[in-house]
Amino acid sequence: MSTQEIIRELTKLDRDELAQVDLKLHELLEEKIRTGGRSWGEALLEVAGTVAGLPPDYAENHDHYLHGLPRR
């Protein structure tokens, strides 16, 4: 059965049945991530260092830059 056929079949399910499918899907996805996918850390490295021009203490003093609190 193709992916599109499975998706079409899903429309025939009631709410409880869809909830069961939803639960199973997430179990399977989490299993895939654990066994074969990239970790969250590796995945987020894609955006690491992509923003330039911010102050060197932006993380530490974000309360100051974002909210106006005194620097630490």
Place this chain on the structure above:
Amino acid sequence: MKVFGDTVHFIALLSTTDRWHARAIAINRQSPGALVTTEWVLTEVGDAFSHPTARQKFIRLLQLLKLKGNKRMWRSFHLQVICSAAVRTFIPRDYKEARNSASQVMSLVKPRNAKGRVILARGPNPGSWKSEDVRLT
């Protein structure tokens, strides 16, 4: 072990000029446990990267977190849930810290059952960082 991604970590990770950038990258390479964060933290990170030149990077961060996140993260932390059940379900870290903006107040709220380690937090002295165990039960 679960690790909590706070605003400090996400800002340090994205900002290439941040003094804690290398530290954030090292943490990511270790991926020391299942990542937990809240939409409120991400709201504050979005605030931090709201400039038009940075906005797309933040959106990509959200996409990556959503791909890696489980359904609890993306369904339990909606703002509507927070507003109606905040007292029962969530506790603040320290309201005294939050005096100025909505995104800061929201970022200080942690899930009641959060246990584990904040992967990158500000240390006791200016310029110092730490990893911090959290147990908010």
